[in-house]
Amino acid sequence: MAAAAIEVQAGDRAVRVSSPDRILWPQAGITKGDLARYWADLGEVGLRGYRSRPVHLHRFPKGIDADGFFQKRIPSQRPDWIHRAHIVGPNGTSSDALCPTDVAHLVWGAQMGTIEFHPWPTRSWEPEHPDELRIDLDPSPGTGFDEARQAAGLTREVLTEVGLTGWPKTSGKRGIHVLVRITPSWDFVQVRAAAVALARELERRAPKLVTAAWWKEERGERVFVDFNQNCRDRTLCGAWSPRPTPTATVSAPFRWADLEHVEPGDVTVANGVRHLASTGDAHGGIDDAAASIDGLLEWADRDEANGIPDAPWPPTFPKMPGEARRVAPSRRTSQP
Known part of the structure; x- marks a missing residue:
């Protein structure tokens, strides 16, 4: 039976963390509660690389031995204090991503089973x-x-x-x-x-x-x-x-x-x-x-x-001006 939810204090905010004893790293014995407390204890130093940036989440809700998935769009079920940033991909599609403004956002990400946080190189006000x-x-x-x-x-x-x-x-x-x-x-x-x-x-x-x-x-x-x-x-x-x-x-x-x-x-x-x-x-x-x-x-x-x-640009991008051929050398023909 899963342990009762706990509250992890992150600055001025207490973040609810469910199933805190769930093992995320089996070999290391590290739990979801440990991960949430890790971010809370890092505090402002941990937040620096993410503050006011759109962030993609690499989630492993069942631990790293199960399949993980990337999530660019922030989950619809979230606390009302969670901030979002609008992002536009290379093909013009858009979504709202997590945009941490305080440490509690990272603790909430841990609650969602997020192992890796991937910040954009832009700020929310300068996308x-x-x-x-x-x-x-x-x-x-x-x-x-x-x-x-x-x-x-x-x-x-x-x-x-x-x-x-x-x-x-x-x-x-x-x-x-x-x-x-x-x-x-x-x-x-x-x-x-x-x-x-x-x-x-x-x-x-x-x-x-x-x-x-x-x-x-x-x-x-x-x-x-x-x-x-x-x-x-x-x-x-x-x-x-x-x-x-x-x-x-x-x-x-x-x-x-x-x-x-x-x-x-x-x-x-x-x-x-x-x-x-x-x-x-x-x-x-x-x-x-x-x-x-x-x-x-x-x-x-x-x-x-x-x-x-x-x-060459990544394959998800349209052909760019002045770009070299987007074909591996071993697969090229003699045609330009």
Whole structure:
């Protein structure tokens, strides 16, 4: 028989959590109640990456050993204090997504069995202009976290050259994410163009380590810089978000000084709050670091002037101006 519902205090609000003893991570023994308290105890630090942003939910109501599902549209049955943000996808369809304005929203997400929270790079009041450039360093088969570390260090150097500050976090799995706060002066197409230019520059400087190749068959044993994570409606798991891994790892922020020592399994739902208390807020200054992507866009213009086509877009997007052929090299014919 399921345990009685509990109330988890999140700031000024008490959030009802049903079946708090339901096991979400069987190997780690972590329950839904544990997850709700995790977000409540992280407080404002945990909220920072989600505040006033549309958020997609990756829900596992029966735990990570059962099938999960992504939910972009906020459930119709919700407390009246839950905030929403209107979002429009690449094909023009629209919906209302969860838009956290306080910690209680994340605790409510946990009540819904949400393991991963995926925030948009936009704020609710500026839906067409991202305020965050996201660099997803994804190790291909044959590479791992050590290579992601090296790629992250190079990423930091290149960002510094163009006046940008990167804020690293583990992905909670094999890779590293680098978040870059930018002024919301460019649309999604321009921000993606900046990400493509950065990815190509990283590959030029370390072609044996990094690749900007969209097609998997061209990547080899290198770290892929997934520029298309900056497209409209594409999201990464946010800072402090748990992952559906056996040990309940977390996408944990860290400082550049710790790059050589951090490991993807260091921070979990079980120890995340203690980790924050002992190491401090690694991303404490991120909201004050917004800057211009003009330097990256100059590289994008340079590449276009040199006859380099735009990189392929995801298949859910219409064909874009200047885009390379959206066909894997091994499947192409001789026709243009």
